[in-house]
Amino acid sequence: MLTAALRKEVLLQWRTRSQMMAVFVFGAAALLLFSFAVGPVAEMLRQFSAGFLWLGLLLSSTLTLAESYHAEMENRALEGLLLLPSDPRALYYGKAIANWLQLWILGVALTPVMVILYDAGTTRVLELVAVIGLGSAGLSAPGTLYAAMTAQVRSKQTLLPLLLFPLIVPALLASVKATSLLVLGDPMGQIRSWLMLLVAFDAIYWSLCGLLFGRVVEE
Amino acid sequence: MPRRYPYTIATALFAIGIYFGLAVTVADQYLHADISLGLPVAARTLISVFSGLIAAVIWLTADDLKSSRRAHALILAGIVLMLIGTWFGLFVAPPEQFMGNVQRIMYVHVPTAWNGLLALTVAFACAIFYLFNGGWKWDARMEASIEVGVLLAFLLCCQGAIWAKPTWGVWWDWDPRLTTTAVLLFAFLGILALRKFVDDPVKRAVWSSVATIIAYVDVPIVYFSVRWWNSLHQLQSNPNTVSKPFWIPLRANAFGILFVMVGFIMLRARIAALRLETEMAPPPILSNEIGEQLGEAV
Numbered sequence: 001m002l003t004a005a006l007r008k009e010v011l012l013q014w015r016t017r018s019q020m021m022a023v024f025v026f027g028a029a030a031l032l033l034f035s036f037a038v039g040p041v042a043e044m045l046r047q048f049s050a051g052f053l054w055l056g057l058l059l060s061s062t063l064t065l066a067e068s069y070h071a072e073m074e075n076r077a078l079e080g081l082l083l084l085p086s087d088p089r090a091l092y093y094g095k096a097i098a099n100w101l102q103l104w105i106l107g108v109a110l111t112p113v114m115v116i117l118y119d120a121g122t123t124r125v126l127e128l129v130a131v132i133g134l135g136s137a138g139l140s141a142p143g144t145l146y147a148a149m150t151a152q153v154r155s156k157q158t159l160l161p162l163l164l165f166p167l168i169v170p171a172l173l174a175s176v177k178a179t180s181l182l183v184l185g186d187p188m189g190q191i192r193s194w195l196m197l198l199v200a201f202d203a204i205y206w207s208l209c210g211l212l213f214g215r216v217v218e219e
Numbered sequence: 220m221p222r223r224y225p226y227t228i229a230t231a232l233f234a235i236g237i238y239f240g241l242a243v244t245v246a247d248q249y250l251h252a253d254i255s256l257g258l259p260v261a262a263r264t265l266i267s268v269f270s271g272l273i274a275a276v277i278w279l280t281a282d283d284l285k286s287s288r289r290a291h292a293l294i295l296a297g298i299v300l301m302l303i304g305t306w307f308g309l310f311v312a313p314p315e316q317f318m319g320n321v322q323r324i325m326y327v328h329v330p331t332a333w334n335g336l337l338a339l340t341v342a343f344a345c346a347i348f349y350l351f352n353g354g355w356k357w358d359a360r361m362e363a364s365i366e367v368g369v370l371l372a373f374l375l376c377c378q379g380a381i382w383a384k385p386t387w388g389v390w391w392d393w394d395p396r397l398t399t400t401a402v403l404l405f406a407f408l409g410i411l412a413l414r415k416f417v418d419d420p421v422k423r424a425v426w427s428s429v430a431t432i433i434a435y436v437d438v439p440i441v442y443f444s445v446r447w448w449n450s451l452h453q454l455q456s457n458p459n460t461v462s463k464p465f466w467i468p469l470r471a472n473a474f475g476i477l478f479v480m481v482g483f484i485m486l487r488a489r490i491a492a493l494r495l496e497t498e499m500a501p502p503p504i505l506s507n508e509i510g511e512q513l514g515e516a517v
Binding site (some may be wrong): 142145146149150152153154155157162163165166167169170173174180193194198200201204205208209212215216218 | 350377402403405406408409410413416417422425426428429430432433434436437441442443444445447448
């Protein structure tokens with residue numbers, strides 16, 4: 001059931017890949033604009049590069065997450081899905097994993113933009129990809145749950161960030177810190193503890209949100 | 220009044236809490252009388268804290284949201300206690316050795332922090348009760364305690380900023396507790412906004428319960444992550460590190476704010492329950508009388 005739900009989500013995302021492209025352009029434009037807030041001081045931009053990358057990704061995520069229930073809201077398709085003889089949790093995890101993959105790809109795609117604009121390269125590429133994966137998992141688990149609520153109300157574009165931003169502070173903090181340690185060097189070997197924090201955050205919210213999702217969509 | 224006895228028990232517990240938390244210290248300090256019944260300080264503090272907590276919980280859960288008389292009485296008692304606490308804090312307690320008069324804000328700040336966290340814990344408990352048993356009173360109480368908790372968290376941030384300016388030289392500092400309070404404030408403001416945007420009462424109640432549980436679970440994670448990130452705040456104090464003249468205003472205010480908080484939650488829950496009643500009521504049948512009135516109005 002989970003694989004079927006995941007297949008549906010990935011297929012939907014593949015068919016609307018032009019939207020994904022637009023979100024990428026939005027994120028890249030945000031990264032470009034952040035540098036105007038600091039000024040053309042290369043050293044400072046490099047210092048803040050990790051924070052800018054994650055803010056860019058966070059802003060982009062509100063667009064993709066809010067859109068992720070678009071198909072379910074048309075013709076009351078969500079009710080149809082819930083009538084299927086299966087667990088609503090499969091629906092949640094399918095959507096959350098699809099959102100996670102989408103954010104992960106988006107984050108990895110935004111990294112070269114960060115490297116070029118802020119001169120913030122690193123040779124530990126695999127670790128950077130892993131950090132982006134863990135961080136975007138932290139965004140997508142509560143984000144998918146909240147999007148299920150806000151997709152059904154008016155002014156969803158305001159409400160989703162309002163609910164999501166305070167919640168993901170620990171994930172954002174740990175991701176920024178870990179990315180910045182990768183970019184600027186990690187003489188004290190601190191990255192491990194930040195990764196542990198991210199893993200703990202992900203574990204808590206991936207289980208808790210799955211547990212509560214059934215109540216959110218019930219009629 | 221068939222359900223009076225819970226209030227009697229709760230009032231007795233409040234009295235025990237104030238006796239061991241406040242009266243014993245006042246008698247010891249100013250009347251040089253020992254009325255501690257031979258209990259050590261740690262035991263008295265524990266009894267005081269727990270009887271206050273249990274009494275507040277009984278008071279909140281026994282309330283049938285029908286009348287506001289009890290809430291008014293409690294708020295009045297709270298105001299009296301806060302006046303006592305303010306008088307002791309401003310005029311009786313000596314200025315602190317290193318921080319001087321600035322430290323006096325702690326007599327409000329620390330009790331606000333305790334009670335703010337308590338109000339949001341009550342909201343969390345109400346959310347769980349609502350999801351499990353679905354009683355509308357829990358929804359009304361949750362809305363009320365989130366609002367009161369948000370108010371206290373906002374006051375906490377203001378007081379923290381007022382204290383930080385002369386002490387650390389800046390209005391805001393990124394220390395774990397201040398930052399966690401700010402994050403909490405925004406998280407629960409978001410939930411209040413969510414409640415405003417959802418018209419269906421069932422969905423509103425379920426969604427805000429879910430959001431409350433998720434936001435409350437976040438509190439310790441935010442706290443520890445910010446603590447790793449940056450730390451400056453002074454460590455928590457306990458009765459052994461706080462000298463006796465400082466206890467009285469601190470505890471008087473703690474009980475005062477607790478009473479006012481419980482009273483506010485009861486009043487606000489009653490408003491929420493009345494609103495729910497009108498929302499869920501079937502549309503009124505247009506009797507001839509109402510029809511005539513409508514005709515006149517048109």
